[in-house]
Amino acid sequence: MENHFQGAPKIKVEARPSDIKLYIDSRIQRDSNFSDRVKEGTAKDGNLKEEIYHTIINKAQGIFVLAEMHMNHLLPFGQGTVGDIRSALSKLPKGQSATFQTAFQRIKSQSDIHKN
Structure with a gap:
């Protein structure tokens, strides 16, 4: 397939950090447990929300779907502690x-659990 598009212009699309921040905010607001832990983490010992922004923006490298995957991974930790989220x-x-x-x-590990 790449042969058919040789010489065609390439466009690189990157999510801006400000867009990723807005996305993170919306996901945090929609999950009350996670939102509560973030508020707790900010009140206790610094701004957990800023840590989340910085880490996800850095690790997603401008790829929006990676930011989404990272948030999907983090949100269940709202059931635990601030330390669980930071870890x-x-x-x-x-x-x-x-x-x-x-x-x-x-x-794979989830499907292995369901097999047993």
């Missing part, structure tokens, strides 16, 4: 390949 945040993979590989491993 999960620190373990988020960087870039496309690592993020998809981590997602596939998570899916």
